[in-house]
Amino acid sequence: MVKLEYRGTRGTDPSRTTPRAVGRTRGAGRTHAGEKARRVPQSFPQGRAGSSARTYIHAVGREQGWAARIALQRAACRIRQLWEGQDRDADGEPPDARRRASRSDRSAPADRRRPHRRDGARTRRVRGRTVGAIPRCARPADLRGCRAGVRQGQGEEGIQGGAAAGVRQRQRAVARPRRQASEGLSLFLGIDLGASNIRCVIARDDAPIPRIVARDERATPRTGPDDVVRAIGESARSALAIVKASVRELSGVGCSAPGPLDHLLGIVHEAPNMPGFVDFPLGPGLADALGLKAIYLDRDTVMAAVGEAVAGAARGARDFIYITISTGIGGAIVSGGRLLRGAANTAGEVGHFPVAFEGPRCGCGSYGCVESLAAGRFIAEAFGVDDAAVVFAAAEANDPRAQSIIARAEKALGNLAVGLANAISPALIVVGGSIAEHEPGHTLEPMRGAIAARAFKVAAAAVRIVPAALGRDVGMLGAVIYARERLAGRDEWFR
Secondary structure, three states: OOEEEEEOOOOOOHHHOEEEEEOOOOOOOOOOOOOOOOOOOOOOOOOOOOOOOOOOOOOOOHHHHHHHHHHHHHHHHHHHHHHHOOOOOOOOOOHHHHHHOOOOOOOOOHHHOOHHHHHHHHHHHHHOOOOOOOOOOOOHHHHHHHHHHHHOOOOHHHHHHHHHHHHHHHHHHHHOOOOOOOOOOOEEEEEEEOOOEEEEEEEEOOOOOOEEEEEEEEEOOOOOHHHHHHHHHHHHHHHHHHOOOOHHHEEEEEEEEOOOEEOOOOEEEEOOOOOOOEEEOHHHHHHHHHOOOOOEEEEHHHHHHHHHHHHOOOOOOOOEEEEEEOOOEEEEEEEOOEEOOOOOOOOOOHHHOEOOOOOOEOOOOOEOEHHHHHOHHHHHHHHOOOOHHHHHHHHHOOOHHHHHHHHHHHHHHHHHHHHHHHHHOOOEEEEEOHHHHHOHHHOHHHHHHHHHHHOOHHHHHHOEEEEOOOHHHHHHHHHHHHHHHHHHOOOOOOO
């Protein structure tokens, strides 16, 4: 126990005496040798007792004395810091905050501090934020910056909203899986699997349209899906060899394939124009053939629609339909800014839209499908040749049989366009594919004429039919853009 009493010299005023610690232990009543060193600092104002009043600490008891001494020393140090305006240590963090966080209350030496805490880096980082929550250890300069932001029209709601947005952005960045290759590698492999040809490109990510630096093209085997997978692997390696790159240097791989298919599992349910493709795991098979963990697989028309929406003719459109007219006919529908998948992931298969009561049997097993009347494969079969280009050339030469086949195809495409315009009311119909590219007068023009003559007036006034901007490479470029958007996390609208 410590007892304080006033002791002074004879004849002095009791009000000017100095309190001393007195106890029953040895040394009580004596002035401690280190009293001058433990004197309360004189940087704060003097009390009412006068300028010569001083407080002394004397230990009475080993444990109690040291505890009292340390407590008074810390209190004196804290008072001096508050009076001089130094309410934070050199690290910019109050000592009591470090103790609450179970860290040492001793400041680290300047040469041993963490790099991001040196030379006011914390202050600069806080000042650089345009809007955000103020950290607990912010300095007065940071608070002045916050007040300046509020004066410029950023109210409390805006500050808190900005902080919440920053938290959401950080959470999204952390939650996203890192499947991309090392930073600086921008090579992508795009694969376009068709019934007639396999085409592979190596492209560099030059936004918005990737730049093709190598390509390989070969015929699609008709001997089964395993041979097709093997041919795709050889084609991809040949394209990589042109730029002297390996599979490990690829940032992503996308493959467009005929459907219907499951784009999440990589399984082709049925490809009518390709023998043996019935519930075939094309995605896992290609990954094994290329030595990769996974690739992105989707319908060829979906990847083409994504490519046209991001960097092609449908850029900025929220309601459009993509149609490909080639060996077969397919499509994809985007409504309200989102790709329509449907319950069975078959939405957009416009090639099997019935447009006639009779006609040749379609590859899907039905009759009257627009594909069975206007696709390149069936136009060639109807004329008894292997290439639809021969039929169009014969029609230009006034061959009556060829002209009849082409006229029937034009009518089927017109019926399809009218049905889509009335039922879905798109703002844009983008038409791609080799037949549409080489024969726009027999594809796009009949579709425009049919809509103008027979569709609802309001629907006809709202829709335009345009050719695909990415040309004959729309399938491969669409696959590259699809993989790039998936890796960048911009795939919510078409996943």
